[in-house]
Amino acid sequence: MKRRFRYLIGGVPLVFVIGLLVALWAGLSHQPSIIPSPLIGRSAPPLTLPRLAHPGRQVTRAVFEHHVTLLNVWASWCVSCEYEHPTLLWLKRHGVRIIGLDYKDHRAPALAYLKKHGNPYVEVAYDRKGLATINWGVYGTPETFVLGPRGHIRYKYVGPIPLSVARRTILPLVQRLRLDETRS
Amino acid sequence: MTRTRILPVLLLPALLVNTAYAVENHPPLANPILERRYQHLTEEIRCLVCQDQNIANSPAPLAANLRYEVRRLLFAGASNAAIKRYLTRRYGDFVLYKPPVQPDTWLLWFGPFALLLIGAIIILFLIRQKNRLYELEHGRAPPS
Numbered sequence: 001m002k003r004r005f006r007y008l009i010g011g012v013p014l015v016f017v018i019g020l021l022v023a024l025w026a027g028l029s030h031q032p033s034i035i036p037s038p039l040i041g042r043s044a045p046p047l048t049l050p051r052l053a054h055p056g057r058q059v060t061r062a063v064f065e066h067h068v069t070l071l072n073v074w075a076s077w078c079v080s081c082e083y084e085h086p087t088l089l090w091l092k093r094h095g096v097r098i099i100g101l102d103y104k105d106h107r108a109p110a111l112a113y114l115k116k117h118g119n120p121y122v123e124v125a126y127d128r129k130g131l132a133t134i135n136w137g138v139y140g141t142p143e144t145f146v147l148g149p150r151g152h153i154r155y156k157y158v159g160p161i162p163l164s165v166a167r168r169t170i171l172p173l174v175q176r177l178r179l180d181e182t183r184s
Numbered sequence: 185m186t187r188t189r190i191l192p193v194l195l196l197p198a199l200l201v202n203t204a205y206a207v208e209n210h211p212p213l214a215n216p217i218l219e220r221r222y223q224h225l226t227e228e229i230r231c232l233v234c235q236d237q238n239i240a241n242s243p244a245p246l247a248a249n250l251r252y253e254v255r256r257l258l259f260a261g262a263s264n265a266a267i268k269r270y271l272t273r274r275y276g277d278f279v280l281y282k283p284p285v286q287p288d289t290w291l292l293w294f295g296p297f298a299l300l301l302i303g304a305i306i307i308l309f310l311i312r313q314k315n316r317l318y319e320l321e322h323g324r325a326p327p328s
Contacts, residue, residue: 012302012306032235033235035232035275035276035278036276036278037276038272038273038274038275038276039274045274104245129249130245130246130249131249131252131253134249134250134253134274135274136274137274137275137276139232139233139246139275140232140233140246
């Protein structure tokens, strides 16, 4: 009885070390730069910004109504956005509606960027100072939100979307959200 | 030869510049109470780009935007708790340098104390066992 108890005590450090190893191992695949968004499941925060191409007109939250939409935060100075661009064009070709949010940018280079690389957006909101974007918890570019037909945020991707993620996750999600819309 | 040895010495002052450069800052708020609250809040809010800095010390543009938001909310009369809530609703609890005490952070807050307690129990157990062994061998309690 007593001996068994001693083994138990001896096992404590072993269990501790194993636990530590498991935690450290899990930490290897954890990317601290990706912060989970508390906005998922909630309705779209306010978005009232001038349009990139038509400064006199505004983009509002109403752009998300009745459609499954992607909101992609980008900028002409953002190198990883350029890297992501082909994925956005691929999504557009597959019928995904994408709204752009031009973050801390200037009009001329942003428009030139779209002319040069192609325009995947149906509409681009222009956030010169990056203050409106705080409502969306945006902390860098690119970031992409998927919104359901009632303007609820369903998914967020931080960083450039690889084509594989667009193919396996985002496009199927958009299609599923569209189905939900027709069912209800 | 000597020149290469001197070079690091010459560069030494460069290490000191680091602290001087920190942040472009706004003129202090006219109201000293607001200014104090502003200092306190910006020290407790994390810059999400440079994650080991608070927004008071971060030169990142995002930190500047967050500082601006804090000032704007202070002027609008928001309480400290309301300002923190405003930011956590958008960026999550991670934006707070000091995580709130809630079920998913219990391990973080109380884990070290739990480990200390476990350690104390083990040590106590071992001491008792040693004492018992001593008693068996010598027929009397160990001198304390």
